Amino acid sequence: MYSHMMVGSNDIDRSKKFYDATFKAMGGREGSLDPKGRLVYMHNGGIFLVTPPIDGQPATHGNGCTIGFAMTPEQADAWHAAGVEAGGTSIEDPPGIREGGGMKMYLAYLRDPDGNKLCALHRVTD
Template sequence: MFSHIMLGANDIDAAQAFYDATLGALGYPPGKRDDRGRLFYMTEKGILALTPPIDGKPATAGNGSTIGFAATSPELADAWHAAGLANGGTACEDAPGVREGGLGRLYLAYLRDPSGNKLCALHRMG
């Protein structure tokens, strides 16, 4: 459904340390910067990009917004969470674990990146 997601980042170096670690825990390669200093994580299915806002104002996190990353196991979701905490992220929501609801059993882990964007690693339980 999505071709790409672009998030604002106030510090591209901090963003790269965070996303290289968290996405690396899920098996993705490090990000690459373009000649404008934007950071890209490219996969066959889509692109995650981080950039300072083009209007020159500070990046802000969207209230009510969450970007979710698929994890193939609860252990990978935990590794993602730990990598984020070790690289400038902060915990938010409940501790990583199983949640049950109308969409079935999900293993969820939540973080905020160094710019405050809310993220989630999600594993659909069998």
């Protein structure tokens, strides 16, 4: 259903440091800048972009929005640690298993330096 995800940033250099660290921690590669000044990350068939807002207004995070990345629990731990070290903020509970609604998941949450909410998710199957 989705073709890509994009978040806004007020500081592309700061965002590149953060997202390069988190994508490398989950087994991806550093992002590249396209001719419009957007960061482009491609991993596991998905595309994730970081951009200064086209309308010239400051970037703001979407309240209630979360972008989830599928990965193993080990990748989630590395992703979380790399994100905190690269300027992100750990939010919600520490990385670990959550159960509810008949599901069991390994989750880790971060806010990027611009306030966007990110989630590492692994569905646990018994």
